[in-house]
Amino acid sequence: GFPSLAAAMAAQPLHEIGPDKPGEEVAALGFTLGLAAGWAGAAGRVFWAGEEGVFAETGGPYPPGLAGFGLNLERLIVVRAAKREDVLWAAEQGLSAPGAVVICALAARGRPLDLKAPRRLLLFAERARARCLLVRPAGEASAAWTRWRIGSAPSVAEARELGAPAFSAELARNRAGPAGARFILDWSAEARNFTERA
Secondary structure (H helix, E strand, O other): OHHHHHHHHHOOOEEEEEEOOOOOHHHHHHHHHHHHHHHHOOOOOEEEEEEHHHHHHHOOOOHHHHHHHOOOHHHEEEEEEOOHHHHHHHHHHHHOOOOOEEEEEOOOOOOOOOOHHHHHHHHHHHHHOOEEEEEOOOOOOOOOOEEEEEEEOOOOOOOOOOOOOEEEEEEEEEOOOOOOOEEEEEEEOOOOEEEEOO
């Protein structure tokens, strides 16, 4: 199931997350933020480097919303950059901190990445025993251990109440085992983890 898969993912340096279709960029980012919050816990540091185009598509970071999602704002650093090269450089700098959890978010527009950039992120993460979550559209060359396609899912809630964030997740690539598994996941901000819906 997903809990054992998430535990195995935490031991690997680079994972890639993308929307399962156009319009699901916010879901992909939400899933990424959940993984980062869970891995960092209350005391760990999260470093989020994003292209301005990502924030134009999904909206800028909103501190009360991020805190309500389970991220510790005192341990969160956000870098916004206009150029993709600057975002990748900032992510590499974040990955030089031992044990860091780094989100590198790239916009759909712009030229595709060659394999060199993901490999550099992987090397930086391996050196410092850090973890990198690369958020970008699917279909490009990848050095990641896993690649996920994420969409939104109906939330479970009482009538007229707002439920916990929910995601549909497909494991599109897995270097450590079989791919193709699909999950419906509910996020708990209090526990900082995903639960798999039966």
